[in-house]
Amino acid sequence: MRDFYEVLGVERNADSRAIKSAYRKLAQKYHPDRNPGDKEAEEKFKEAAEAYAVLGDANKRARYDRFGHEATSRGGFDPTIFADFSDILGDIFGFGGGGRRGGRRPSRGADLRYDLRLSFEEAAFGTETKLRLPRREACDQCRGSGSAGGAPPATCQTCGGRGQVRVQQSFFTMAQTCPHCRGEGSRIVDPCSACSGEGQVVRERELEVSIPAGVDRGSRLRLSGEGEHGRHGGPAGDLYVVLEVDPHPRLRREGAEVASEEELSYAQAVLGCSIDVETLHGVEKLEVPPGTSPGKLFRLKGKGIERLDRRGRGDHLVQIRLKVPKPRDLDGEQLELLHKLAALEGVAVREGGVLHKVKELITGG
Ligand SMILES: [Zn+2]
Ligand SMILES: [Zn+2]
Structure with a gap:
């Protein structure tokens, strides 16, 4: 994961105003509305939003400064990282003029993040697992309309349906989200009792996820459409499963390569020997030639981890150490x-x- 300061292009001592301004520029540049169908822009947009969700919050920023990404991605379900982008953008575009238009137009559901811990072997060989996580879904009772009797929403009187009101603050007039209809531009006359007129309810559900072989610490799996449901017919957001991998007591890993250390006695190193090496794929015989120095690396071809692009397996490297007894x-x-x-x-x-x-x-x- 890239450094959040680097993502926003600000110095580590930047003040909150500079951080907000940097994020505003990136968000406007890479906003999906301006770059329809551009995957790279979408990733940049999300990356910037993720960075801002942390650096824009004094507490989270302090934790991030001390502990790095670890501090913001610790175990379990954390919806705050991928906070509803429209909240941040509503704030940001409120000044810029682009603004949130009134009316119940379709909006995409928020992306969610789930941090998943895997054992060393699960990451190496892949696994099937079940996640339990809550998300906003369309209310069954009113089929997402929010209205009990199905009556269409009435235009909000406070903002006249625009979804925004103008507020005078010293010399400036600023547009703010209408507090009455919360920017919807209309109000439900007879709210549904199951969702209080929201049209959505939070439901916990179980999701089966197949983790491919070869994933590593920090790998992100995107499950398209498994985020929160959209509103007013908008598409669902995505679910990102971010992986953490437990260390192995004996094996180390670098991408698809696995490494272990084997101790030889002086006699074994001088005279040569044959040793058993425990790899992920079982015990392998390694022929150590006479006169082997400590530090020497041997390669067991194809005994490492499957490459994510499915182009075969990495190797298992054995580093020789010398056993020196007391x-x-x-x-x-x-x-x-x-x-x-x-x-x-x-x-x-x-x-x-x-x-x-x-x-x-x-x-x-
Ligand atoms: Zn409802
Ligand atoms: Zn209103």
Whole structure:
């Protein structure tokens, strides 16, 4: 995920006014109404909205500054990140003049976000899982109209159907969302009892999601149309499932490649050996040639993780480490052999905590 400050193009110490202004420019530039069918603009628009949802809120910004993305994407269901864009935009376009037009025109439902934790293996091999999450859906009782008897809504008297009222503030006249009809331009005469005239109710539901093999930490899955229902016949928003992956006790991961460490004894490293390596796909034999240095990497082809583009699997990398035992963990024979080895190599080693050569000097001198 990109840095939110970078997304908005502001300095880290920018004040709230500069942040709002930067977001306003991006939102106007990439607004879906101005870029119909442009996927890239849509992504940019959402990215900017996501950044602003955090940096535009003093508390969330402070947490983000301290903890980064972690702070804003911790477990469970968090609808605030993908807050209803129209709220932010209503605020922003209220000044710019583009504005929210009155009337019950169709509007797209808000996008939702769900943070999902996977085990290392689930991410590697893919999984099927069930999510439980609430979303706004059309009210069954009034079929989304909000009206109990099905009577059409009446024009709002306060704003004359425009959905906005003009408010004088010192020298400026500003357009504000009509408080009476909340910008709808009309009001329900006989509100539906199930949804209080909203036309929508919040319902919790279960959703089956298939997670493809090879996903990683930070991967985002978009489930088209699984966000909140739109209003007045508008399309539903999307659901974004953002993935977090638990670490593995033994394996590390870099994209489709998996890495592990194997410890060899000095004798194994010098003379060569055959070792068993536990990979995601079972135990593999690795032939270690004589004279292998610590740090050496071996590659088990195709024993890593499936690539998301389905172009085969990554490799499993084995890094060799040298096991260096403490003298107290060795038996007498092993110690004796080591001293013999040192003598043959002509190097000085400690004996009982004292350097061998130093002792010789004293006794000999
Ligand atoms: Zn209803
Ligand atoms: Zn009104």
